[in-house]
Amino acid sequence: MKPFHSYQNPSLAIDLVVFGYQQRTLSVLLLNRNEMPFKDTWTLPGAFLQMDERFKDTCSRVLKTKLGMDNVYLEQLYSFDEPERDPRGRVIAIAHYALINPKNFAITAGSMANDVQWFDIHQMPELGFDHQEIFTQALQRLRSKILYFPVGFELLDDLFTMPELHELYECILDTTIDRRNFRRKILDAQYIINTGKKREGLQNRHPDLYKFNKKLPKNAFQLNIN
Amino acid sequence: MKPFHSYQNPSLAIDLVVFGYQQRTLSVLLLNRNEMPFKDTWTLPGAFLQMDERFKDTCSRVLKTKLGMDNVYLEQLYSFDEPERDPRGRVIAIAHYALINPKNFAITAGSMANDVQWFDIHQMPELGFDHQEIFTQALQRLRSKILYFPVGFELLDDLFTMPELHELYECILDTTIDRRNFRRKILDAQYIINTGKKREGLQNRHPDLYKFNKKLPKNAFQLNIN
DNA sequence: TAACTTTGTGTCAAATCAACGCAAAGAAGC
DNA sequence: GCTTCTTTGCGTTGATTTGACACAAAGTTA
Numbered sequence: 241m242k243p244f245h246s247y248q249n250p251s252l253a254i255d256l257v258v259f260g261y262q263q264r265t266l267s268v269l270l271l272n273r274n275e276m277p278f279k280d281t282w283t284l285p286g287a288f289l290q291m292d293e294r295f296k297d298t299c300s301r302v303l304k305t306k307l308g309m310d311n312v313y314l315e316q317l318y319s320f321d322e323p324e325r326d327p328r329g330r331v332i333a334i335a336h337y338a339l340i341n342p343k344n345f346a347i348t349a350g351s352m353a354n355d356v357q358w359f360d361i362h363q364m365p366e367l368g369f370d371h372q373e374i375f376t377q378a379l380q381r382l383r384s385k386i387l388y389f390p391v392g393f394e395l396l397d398d399l400f401t402m403p404e405l406h407e408l409y410e411c412i413l414d415t416t417i418d419r420r421n422f423r424r425k426i427l428d429a430q431y432i433i434n435t436g437k438k439r440e441g442l443q444n445r446h447p448d449l450y451k452f453n454k455k456l457p458k459n460a461f462q463l464n465i466n
Numbered sequence: 467m468k469p470f471h472s473y474q475n476p477s478l479a480i481d482l483v484v485f486g487y488q489q490r491t492l493s494v495l496l497l498n499r500n501e502m503p504f505k506d507t508w509t510l511p512g513a514f515l516q517m518d519e520r521f522k523d524t525c526s527r528v529l530k531t532k533l534g535m536d537n538v539y540l541e542q543l544y545s546f547d548e549p550e551r552d553p554r555g556r557v558i559a560i561a562h563y564a565l566i567n568p569k570n571f572a573i574t575a576g577s578m579a580n581d582v583q584w585f586d587i588h589q590m591p592e593l594g595f596d597h598q599e600i601f602t603q604a605l606q607r608l609r610s611k612i613l614y615f616p617v618g619f620e621l622l623d624d625l626f627t628m629p630e631l632h633e634l635y636e637c638i639l640d641t642t643i644d645r646r647n648f649r650r651k652i653l654d655a656q657y658i659i660n661t662g663k664k665r666e667g668l669q670n671r672h673p674d675l676y677k678f679n680k681k682l683p684k685n686a687f688q689l690n691i692n
Numbered sequence: 693t694a695a696c697t698t699t700g701t702g703t704c705a706a707a708t709c710a711a712c713g714c715a716a717a718g719a720a721g722c
Numbered sequence: 723g724c725t726t727c728t729t730t731g732c733g734t735t736g737a738t739t740t741g742a743c744a745c746a747a748a749g750t751t752a
Contacts, residue, residue, distance in 0.1 A: 248516075248517050249475040249476065249477055249478060250475065250478060250515065250517065251475055252475060252476060252478070252558060289476065289558075290474075291474045291476065291556055292549065294547045294548070294549065295545070295547045316544065316545065318542065319521070319542065319545050319560050321520045321521045321560075322520070323518065323520065330517055332478060332515075332560075334545050334547075334558075401730090402730075402731085403729080403730075418710070418711070418712090419730085420711090420712080420731085420732080420733090421709075421710065421711080423730095423731080423732090424709095424732095425709095442719085443718080443719085443728090443729065443730090444717070444718045444719055444720095444727085444728050444729040444730075445716075445717040445718050445719090445728080445729050445730045445731080446717075446718070446729095446730085447729080447730060447731090448730085448731085464708095464709085627699090628699075628700085629698080629699075644741070644742070644743090645699085646700085646701080646702090646741095646742090646743085647740075647741065647742080649699095649700080649701090650701095650740095651740095668750090669697090669698065669699090669749080669750085670696085670697050670698040670699075670748070670749045670750055670751095671697080671698050671699045671700080671747070671748040671749055671750090672698095672699085672748075672749075673698080673699060673700090674699085674700085690739095690740085
């Protein structure tokens with residue numbers, strides 16, 4: 241085995257794919273770099289891992305200091321090792337993705353500098369580094385994960401209606417899903433609980449308000465949407 | 467952003483969960499350490515990432531030089547960041563898993579030093595570092611992946627029979643699977659192709675020989691074994 | 693040749709799924 | 723008020739898939 245201490249360790253970066261959902265649109269948070277390399281190019285937010293940090297600490301630091309977000313759902317995605325991925329030298333990226341609830345979405349959308357911006361996932365600019373590939377993998381992961389684990393709720397308020405949930409799934413999966421079959425399956429899967437309350441407001445029939453089921457049974461399963 | 471060059475980067479290790487299959491037994495390759503820390507303790511094989519290496523290069527180097535294996539199926543698993551996971555200092559581990567075909571299994575099983583050994587996954591010793599957790603995750607990944615992707619073939623010879631494949635799945639998933647339903651599903655999924663040949667030998671009825679379908683249709687799917 | 697093991701193929705009732713109908717609740721227009 | 727329209731909740735039905743078996747063909751053993 242090689243000597244343990246080495247001044248030749250690659251740098252370790254954490255890159256973040258931050259997803260938000262509002263107005264029937266799935267969006268990603270991008271950052272316009274103000275320094276070389278890739279100056280004036282949109283990229284994923286990120287930072288270098290500090291010696292005493294765990295991955296999620298670095299994620300939280302980025303989300304907090306750069307974007308003013310707290311209490312965010314985080315998941316490790318994949319590690320990227322292409323030697324030429326950063327022109328400055330060898331940088332390994334440990335990519336994560338984050339799901340932002342509407343409260344955080346609204347705060348950041350209002351107060352952000354113009355070098356930080358939400359982009360509809362269908363209308364993204366070209367990205368610097370290998371961030372296009374990282375983004376693509378993150379979206380793929382989100383799409384497959386939502387089919388077997390109740391992860392979408394992180395993108396909604398605590399209380400939500402069935403049509404809202406239905407639209408979220410259609411939006412993430414980018415398909416149409418039969419409203420009535422979706423309802424039956426998501427209820428069978430026990431992902432959500434009917435609170436008994438109803439959403440009052442402008443709509444026609446007032447829809448029931450649901451919440452995420454925090455202790456969902458062990459035998460959770462494939463949703464198999466349509 | 468922090469300064470780019472830093473002498474304080476964590477070390478980067480690649481750890482490998484090497485799976486092999488023979489005699490209806492799923493096994494893992496372990497290494498008995500001959501130096502501190504964890505001297506005389508069984509651990510997963512691994513090495514530190516060199517500056518010019520991609521992850522898979524490091525994997526191949528370990529497999530080749532320590533274990534004499536070539537042409538191995540490799541997949542990145544997960545990255546482990548617990549600051550105390552290595553008593554020598556901060557070491558990030560990028561875990562991978564490997565699937566070894568019987569040819570390589572036989573070679574290594576015969577020629578290995580006694581500090582390298584295959585262990586039935588049901589009869590493993592205690593592992594050093596956080597390798598027990600890494601192993602557990604690898605096994606979990608293999609078990610879920612085999613349900614939606616034809617990955618098991620990496621553990622078999624190029625030609626194999628239906629009963630052999632059936633036993634492999636039972637062994638990996640650690641359940642019993644109805645022989646006839648398994649057959650129907652694996653054929654429906656178009657994972658394999660009947661070569662027309664038959665395995666001659668000691669057995670009773672000579673079973674058909676199949677091969678892995680290398681261009682399997684895009685619409686690949688959940689197997690949903692029993 | 694008979695008994696037994698192993699492998700390939702088929703059957704069938706039960707469960708699941710996709711497609712769709714319909715009525716209740718509320719809004720909008722008259 | 724009354725009618726019409728939209729939205730939401732709840733069912734139904736026919737087709738498909740699934741799990742549990744039966745059975746026959748191929749080979750071995752005695």
